[in-house]
Amino acid sequence: MKVLVTGGTxxxxxxxCCVLLEEGHEVVVIDNFSNSSKEVAEKIKEISDRNIxxxxxxxxxxxxxxxxxxxxxxxVVIHFAAYKAVxxxxxxxxxxxRNNLGNTLSLLEVMDEYNCKRLVFSSSATVYGTPExxxxxxxxxxxxxxxxxxxxxxxxxxxxxxxxxxxxxxIAILRYFNPIGAHPSGLIGENPNDIPNNLMPxxxxxxxxxxxxxxxxxxxxxxxxxxxxxDYIHVMDLAKGHLKAIEKVMKETKIDCYNLGTxxxxxxxxxVETFKKVNNIDVPYQIVSRRPGDIAACxxxxxxxxxxxxxxxxxxxxxxxxxxxxxxxxxxx
Ligand code: UDP
Numbered sequence: 641m642k643v644l645v646t647g648g649t650x651x652x653x654x655x656x657c658c659v660l661l662e663e664g665h666e667v668v669v670i671d672n673f674s675n676s677s678k679e680v681a682e683k684i685k686e687i688s689d690r691n692i693x694x695x696x697x698x699x700x701x702x703x704x705x706x707x708x709x710x711x712x713x714x715x716v717v718i719h720f721a722a723y724k725a726v727x728x729x730x731x732x733x734x735x736x737x738r739n740n741l742g743n744t745l746s747l748l749e750v751m752d753e754y755n756c757k758r759l760v761f762s763s764s765a766t767v768y769g770t771p772e773x774x775x776x777x778x779x780x781x782x783x784x785x786x787x788x789x790x791x792x793x794x795x796x797x798x799x800x801x802x803x804x805x806x807x808x809x810x811i812a813i814l815r816y817f818n819p820i821g822a823h824p825s826g827l828i829g830e831n832p833n834d835i836p837n838n839l840m841p842x843x844x845x846x847x848x849x850x851x852x853x854x855x856x857x858x859x860x861x862x863x864x865x866x867x868x869x870x871d872y873i874h875v876m877d878l879a880k881g882h883l884k885a886i887e888k889v890m891k892e893t894k895i896d897c898y899n900l901g902t903x904x905x906x907x908x909x910x911x912v913e914t915f916k917k918v919n920n921i922d923v924p925y926q927i928v929s930r931r932p933g934d935i936a937a938c939x940x941x942x943x944x945x946x947x948x949x950x951x952x953x954x955x956x957x958x959x960x961x962x963x964x965x966x967x968x969x970x971x972x973x
Contacts, residue, residue, distance in 0.1 A: 642666040643886060644714045646699045646747065647721030648692070649673065649680035651830045652762065652819055655879040656718060658828070661688035663883055668693045668712050670704070671721065675833070683827040699743035702750055709754035716758040716886050719747060722791070726766075726933070727837055729788035740791035741798075748802060757809040759799070760885045765817045765871070765901070765938060767793045774905075775941035778815070778897045785933045796897070803895035810893040812885040812949075817871035817901030817940050819878045821960040822967035829967030830875075840872075840960075843912060844968050847921045854923055856908050858930035863937050867908035871901035871939035874955035874963070884949040901940025902953040915961040 643660055647653045648669030654676070657667050661684070669681065669692055681694050693712065697704040699721045708714070722740045723729065729736040751757060768776050769783030784790045796813055803809045820840040822829030835851070836842045845851040859866035881900040906914075916923050945951040 641715040641886065641890065642668065642713055644668045644670065644708065644712070644717045646670050646717065646719045646743075649676040649678070649684070650720055652816070652875060652878060653720040654680050654684055654828045655823055655875045656720075656882045657684045657692060658687050658823060659876070659879040659883055661690040661692070668695070668708065668714065670695045670697060670699055670708060672696065672698045675723075680828060687823060687825055687827055700739070700746045702746045705746060705750040706753070709750060709756060714754075714756050716760065716889060717747065717751060717756065718760040718762070718882055718886065719744065720762045722762065724788060725837055726786050726788050729791075730786050733787040736787045736791050741794060744795050744798065748798070757806070758886075758889045759809070760812045760814060760882055760889060761795065761799060763792045763796055763813050763815045763897070764789065765815050765899070765940065767796060767815060768938070770935050771938060774937060775903060775939050776899065777941045778899055778944050800895060808893065809895065810889040811895040812889050813895070813897040814881060814885055815897060815899050816878060817873050817899070817938070819875045820872050821874040821876065821955070821963040823876065824963055824966075826966045826970030829964065831967075831971070839908060839911065840964050843915050843923055844964055846923050846925075847915070847919065847965060848968050848972070852924070854912065854925040855928040856912075856925050857928060857934060859927045860930075861936040863907055865907050865909050868934060869905040869907050869937035869939065871903065871905055872911065872957055872960055873900060873902050873953050874960045877902075877953040877955050881945065881949070881951045884951045888949055896948065898945040898949055898951070899940040899942055900945060900951065900953075901942050903940055903942040905937055905939035906957055911957065911961070914957050915965070918958045918961045919965045921965070
């Protein structure tokens with residue numbers, strides 16, 4: 641199949657490209673490198689020993705998109721391209737609504753023009769807001785606590801309205817839990833330019849002495865050790881979930897949502913201690929007050945993705961911690 645991957649050089653996008661190429665699919669990427677670099681495209685080629693077709697530009701640019709759909713016979717689209725920093729979205733909501741909603745609308749309109757109606761959309765467990773119970777099922781009520789999350793929820797709604805109006809659309813909405821880790825080669829991974837917001841990239845930078853100390857946001861939650869609990873999933877497992885999702889949208893014409901997580905919850909302290917142990921390195925930390933907007937615990941019920949997509953995450957947190965650090969060491973070299 642020929643797959644158009646928007647944001648294909650980002651963290652999840654780049655790993656997904658590798659899995660698609662390994663599976664023998666043709667990959668066309670559109671990316672504006674706003675939070676990645678061209679070098680990642682070279683790394684993807686190096687890992688897979690295959691070529692990809694790269695279009696540099698914005699997904700909001702309908703003429704560029706039209707050119708792509710006219711040149712390439714795209715079978716299915718995986719839409720990753722979006723801004724994703726929660727804190728920034730609170731400060732700059734219009735930037736987030738303009739980019740995340742605007743580029744999605746352009747993409748959907750041009751897909752419609754070219755009668756390409758198979759889509760996998762990158763959503764997030766953030767659409768569950770403060771979950772009413774655990775583990776989280778796809779049927780739980782949806783709400784958000786920041787503009788980034790609201791863009792994901794709004795796009796889910798747009799997709800549902802679209803599929804209702806035109807049932808020939810086939811759409812898989814993937815709600816990611818917390819992706820961490822990196823490609824086992826160490827060639828691609830997560831490398832935020834600024835001070836990271838997320839836990840694993842922060843741990844890695846402290847271990848690497850780029851940052852002094854990790855601040856753990858609260859140890860007074862109602863969880864196993866008082867620190868926040870999340871469902872960490874290896875980015876390679878997550879990438880494989882996209883492979884299952886494109887198979888699903890090619891085979892069955894419907895819209896549906898799937899949790900991509902492991903179903904296991906680990907606390908901040910458990911993740912830090914595992915990281916220290918498997919990498920044999922110190923990660924100094926201090927306990928500070930809770931981060932506004934954080935929830936105590938969040939983990940998936942992954943059974944629907946298993947039933948419907950045949951997807952099950954396989955890698956454990958030790959491997960996630962090893963691969964995340966391996967990427968940084970390799971890049972230092
Ligand atoms: N966290 C932390 N220190 C950090 C970053 C995150 O203690 O520097 C905690 C955060 O409070 C949460 C967990 O780590 O309990 C995961 O946070 P992350 O931002 O990675 O994911 P999200 O909160 O979006 O699930």
